[in-house]
Structure formats: structure tokens, C-alpha cells
Amino acid sequence: MRIAVPNKGRLHDPTVELLERAGLHIEDGTDRKLYADTVDPEVTVLFARAADIPEYVRDGAAEVGITGLDQVRESGHDLTELVDLEFGSCRLVLAAPEDGDIETVTDVAGKTVATEFPHIAREYFAEKGVDADVVEVSGATELTPHVEMADAIIDITSTGTTLRVNRLAIVDDVLDSSVRLFARPDAADDPKVTQLATAFESVRAAEDKRYLMMNAPEDRLDDVREVIPGLGGPTVMDIAGSDDVAVHVVVDERDVFEVVNDLKAIGASDILVTEIERLVE
Numbered sequence: 001m002r003i004a005v006p007n008k009g010r011l012h013d014p015t016v017e018l019l020e021r022a023g024l025h026i027e028d029g030t031d032r033k034l035y036a037d038t039v040d041p042e043v044t045v046l047f048a049r050a051a052d053i054p055e056y057v058r059d060g061a062a063e064v065g066i067t068g069l070d071q072v073r074e075s076g077h078d079l080t081e082l083v084d085l086e087f088g089s090c091r092l093v094l095a096a097p098e099d100g101d102i103e104t105v106t107d108v109a110g111k112t113v114a115t116e117f118p119h120i121a122r123e124y125f126a127e128k129g130v131d132a133d134v135v136e137v138s139g140a141t142e143l144t145p146h147v148e149m150a151d152a153i154i155d156i157t158s159t160g161t162t163l164r165v166n167r168l169a170i171v172d173d174v175l176d177s178s179v180r181l182f183a184r185p186d187a188a189d190d191p192k193v194t195q196l197a198t199a200f201e202s203v204r205a206a207e208d209k210r211y212l213m214m215n216a217p218e219d220r221l222d223d224v225r226e227v228i229p230g231l232g233g234p235t236v237m238d239i240a241g242s243d244d245v246a247v248h249v250v251v252d253e254r255d256v257f258e259v260v261n262d263l264k265a266i267g268a269s270d271i272l273v274t275e276i277e278r279l280v281e
């Protein structure tokens with residue numbers, strides 16, 4: 001199975017990190033290589049531009065791909081979304097000069113809109129019933145209203161800094177995007193593809209969880225159970241020659257601070273908090 005992955009740009013590092021965490025270590029993945037093997041002899045990684053990945057998957061160069069939803073929508077290809085990997089989150093928005101007269105999408109009728117996403121833009125205006133002239137640019141879209149190339153733009157925003165610096169205000173939301181695992185529809189039910197999706201889901205599930213290990217007096221076990229929220233009961237093991245038992249449990253990261261304090265108050269000792277690589281439920 002081949003999996004298409006961003007070769008550079010902001011999505012490259014988090015995607016490679018995700019593959020590593022899912023147990024798919026990339027072997028010999030030097031910067032300029034197109035293909036790399038993984039520890040799994042059945043899985044090969046293909047490196048491509050984030051914007052080209054939908055095309056590679058559609059054409060069969062790879063069975064699955066990891067890229068932004070915005071890129072898949074812009075490609076117009078019919079791919080099956082398998083897992084929302086929840087990074088690379090951003091919004092595609094319609095924006096116009098702060099001090100101008102465009103306040104709603106209907107104000108854009110008869111005007112020019114610059115964007116790196118012409119396909120999405122045309123679909124959006126068609127859906128809104130607004131007749132706007134969409135022009136394609138390949139970057140620095142925020143500049144175009146200031147050089148009278150366009151009246152408004154459709155572009156990506158995440159922190160909002162670029163819009164602010166260019167004195168542009170958001171007029172409407174066009175699309176919420178994040179990075180997802182996509183498959184060609186005819187490969188979506190392939191057992192290897194399903195395995196891959198499960199592995200990625202397990203990484204995601206583990207991200208906000210922590211593994212707690214401690215020793216606790218056996219006669220305080222009921223109190224221990226009371227302070228530990230969620231995810232089933234703890235695993236309890238005898239410690240030879242001791243009145244303490246070893247307790248292992250998975251808790252939400254946001255509860256760790258409070259739970260550790262409570263456990264100490266109950267008399268637990270040697271409390272160890274570790275990250276979890278994967279959690280298969």
C-alpha cells in the first residue's frame with residue numbers, strides 16, 4: 001500500500017510525526033526522496049505537495065493520502081474521508097477591506113475575488129447565488145485588494161494575523177479545514193487501509209490521555225477508585241511482601257493535576273505519569 005504524504009510546507013513535520021507515532025517509522029527518508037519504505041514491508045510512503053496529494057490518490061499513485069480538506073475540495077476529486085487527524089486546522093474565509101463597502105456576501109455581486117482556491121470559490125458563489133468574478137492567484141492573496149486587482153479575497157486564515165496586518169475583515173466562512181486521511185473510494189475498505197485508519201485513530205485517542213502508575217495502601221483502594229474518573233476501573237496488582245498494591249490507570253490529561261493531588265492525600269506513593277503512544281479501544 002502506498003500512502004501520499006506532504007513533502008514540505010507546514011504539514012510535513014506533523015504528518016511524519018504522526019506516522020512515527022502510529023508505528024510506521026520511515027526508513028531512509030532523506031529530504032529529496034520521492035518514495036521511502038517504512039518498517040512495514042507492505043507500506044510505502046510517497047512524498048508530494050499537499051495540493052497535489054488528492055490527484056496522486058485519484059490517479060492510483062497511492063491508495064491513501066494525508067492532506068488538508070481544503071486541498072481535497074479544491075481538487076474536486078471524490079475521495080473517501082477516513083480519519084480527521086485534527087491538525088493543520090484553518091478556515092477558508094471571504095474577506096474584504098475593513099473600510100470598504102463589502103459587508104455581506106451579496107455585496108460581492110459583480111465584483112472581483114482573488115483566491116488560490118478558484119474551484120471552491122466558484123462553488124461557494126454558485127451556492128450563494130452570487131455572481132462574482134473569481135481570479136486565481138498563487139500566493140500573497142491578501143495583497144490583491146490593495147493593488148486594485150480584486151475587491152475581496154477567499155483565503156486561508158488561522159491566527160488571523162495576515163488579515164489584520166492587511167486591514168482585511170472576514171465577511172463570511174467558506175470552509176473549515178483540517179488534515180485528514182483520505183482514500184480512493186475503491187481502496188477504502190481494503191484491510192490494510194482499515195488497519196492504517198485504526199492506527200491513526202489510536203494515536204489521536206492517546207494524545208489527551210496519560211498513564212498513571214502508583215503504589216497505594218490496599219485498604220485505601222475504594223478511595224483510589226473514587227478519585228479516578230473515566231475509562232473503566234484501574235488495574236490492581238499485588239506487590240509481594242507489602243501492604244501496598246500497584247495501581248495502573250488511564251486518565252484524561254486535564255484531570256492529571258487534580259487526580260495526583262488527591263491520590264497523594266489518600267496515601268499513594270511513587271506516582272508515575274507517562275504519555276501513551278497509542279490507545280486501541
Ligand SMILES: Nc1ncnc2c1ncn2[C@@H]1O[C@H](COP(=O)(O)OP(=O)(O)OP(=O)(O)O)[C@@H](O)[C@H]1O
Pocket residue numbers: 006008009010011049050051067068069070071088089090156157158159177178179
Ligand atoms: N495558516 C495557514 N496557512 C496556510 N495553510 C494552512 C494554514 N494552517 C493550516 N494550513 C493547511 O496547510 C495547507 C498548506 O500546505 P502547504 O504544504 O502549501 O504549506 P505551506 O507551509 O503553506 O507551504 P508553501 O511554502 O508552499 O506555502 C493548507 O492547504 C491547509 O490545509
Ligand SMILES: O=P(O)(O)OC[C@H]1O[C@H](OP(=O)(O)OP(=O)(O)O)[C@H](O)[C@@H]1O
Pocket residue numbers: 139140141142155156157158159160161162163
Ligand atoms: O491567519 P494566519 O496565521 O496569518 O495565516 C494565514 C496566512 O498563512 C498562509 O500563508 P503562507 O505563510 O503559507 O504563505 P503563502 O501565501 O506564500 O503560501 C495563508 O495563505 C495566509 O496568508
Ligand SMILES: [Mg+2]
Pocket residue numbers: none
Ligand atoms: Mg502557503
